[in-house]
Amino acid sequence: MSDEVKRGLEGVVVFESRLSYIDGDAGELGYRGYAIEDFAREASYEEVLSLLWNGEWPTRAEHDEFAARLAAERDLDPAVYDLIEALAAQDENPMAALRTVVSALSASDPDADADPADRETNLAKGCRITAKFPTALAAFARLRNGFDPVEPREDLGHAANFLYMLNGEEPDEVAAETFDTALVLHADHGLNASTFAAMVTTSTMSDLHSGVTSAIGTLAGSLHGGANQNVMRMLKEIDESDADPGDWIESAVEEGRRIPGFGHRVYNVRDPRAGILETYSERLGEESGDPRWYDYSVAIEEYMTEEKGLAPNVDFYSASMYYQMGIPMDLYTPIFALSRVGGWIAHMLEQYEDNRLIRPRAHYVGDRGREFVPLDER
Structure with a gap:
């Protein structure tokens, strides 16, 4: 085994993935083999979630069923609203609030204690987490400004519903389309720091809520988000x-x-x-x-x-x-998370399929052979 140190894991290949490809020299990005330029303006975020999670674009019937399922999971448990209100009252940092809320979502998830390797259960949990993300963020943003949360609507798309809950009015077509495209473009980007953090958590056979919480904490750092x-x-x-x-x-x-x-x-x-x-x-x-x-x-x-x-x-x-679009600046990184959660979940699903505990080594460069001295003799 080589002792060569690769700071920041620069250039180290640790996984094989079918999710997103990046060519940094050519300036190319694609999801599941499709170039981003070919679908970013046409495909909705819900379609992209289906592609990332299931490997193929959904049919119209599959899309409608998935979008309805996602919309039906948007509301939050009353205890979660109480938690968000408390965090807003303390003027918590939005990313820290989001991290806390996502962790708390497991308490009301009916599949919280299910086998973490069960794909169907993970898809259900992933759907709930993704659906509740925008509701939690919009509620926090409104409560800290002295406004009541706006209940989610099931007749609006994922992007439009978030803007509706944030601003209290239905967005126009341009705003909804713009925000939806932003979500599509941020949904996945290979093995970035937050995705890697989620996969490390997953590799221990921990659950999706833990993995997403790890990812949010990583994205909150100034060298990744912000x-x-x-x-x-x-x-x-x-x-x-x-x-x-x-x-x-x-x-x-x-x-x-x-x-x-x-x-x-x-x-x-x-x-x-x-x-x-x-x-x-x-x-x-x-x-x-x-x-x-x-x-x-x-x-x-x-x-x-x-x-x-x-x-x-x-x-x-x-x-x-x-x-x-009238979005407060300190919500920009949480919005990044609102989108990237789809990619995080896709990578965790892929990790579960062929899991191996992620356990790299560090090259020790400290002293050796030092003599221990008992406490009373120091």
């Missing part, structure tokens, strides 16, 4: 400065500031998801008659690409897109 919040803070800083965005970004780079939303651990070229989200950011600006956030973003990308050779990642245009 970049789009920093992008939006940057755009607002430009707006408040009244400076030309090109001049502002040039000065910021010269000052040594780190520009969020650029570069990626995997992609060496433009993130394929960024191009799709860019069109929605532009569309939202046109619809509202206020294109400045999109215009600022374009100016920044042009400078960073031409002067620094850096391309935007998925977070860059999602920032202005979410902001134009």
Whole structure:
């Protein structure tokens, strides 16, 4: 066995997967063999969940049945609403609140104690977790602002229902379509840190609730989630400065500031998801008659690409897109989780199918042969 250390597991292949493929040099991403560009604008998040969890696109009948099943699981147990109210009253961080709530969902799950390797039971639990995610997040967001939660509606799609519960009014077609596409694009992305955390948990034969809770805790870290919040803070800083965005970004780079939303651990070229989200950011600006956030973003990308050779990642245009939809900035990462939970569950299902405990080794570099001295002689 080699003792070579790969910091951050850089370049280490530890699993085989049929879920998503990434080519960082070509800028390609696909789910189950389908290129993201071919379906992101057409397929709903519910369809993508079916693809990831079952391996194939659903028929119309299968889609309708699955969407209805998902919608029927949206409401929360009264005890969970009480927990969310308590967390909101304490002004808990949204990601920490989401982590706590998802862990608590197992208490009211009828299959909580089922065999963790049973696929049908896991699909049922995965459906419940995914369905209740948006309800919990929207309820928390409203309660902390002094508003009552909005009950979920079964006649709205997954994306539209979340916006309805968050804002208290049904979203227009553009907003619903935009948010649905964002969920599709964030649903899975290979063996990222949060997905790996979920799989490590699963490999111990723990349950889905534990795996998703592990994943949320991992996504909460600033090196994984949260970049789009920093992008939006940057755009607002430009707006408040009244400076030309090109001049502002040039000065910021010269000052040594780190520009969020650029570069990626995997992609060496433009993130394929960024191009799709860019069109929605532009569309939202046109619809509202206020294109400045999109215009600022374009100016920044042009400078960073031409002067620094850096391309935007998925977070860059999602920032202005979410902001134009009226979504609070500190909900951007929880929304990432709201989408990625579908991918986390898909990878855990795959792990259960051919499980082996994930147990890497560390190369010891400390002292050896030190002499123990009893307490009274120290």
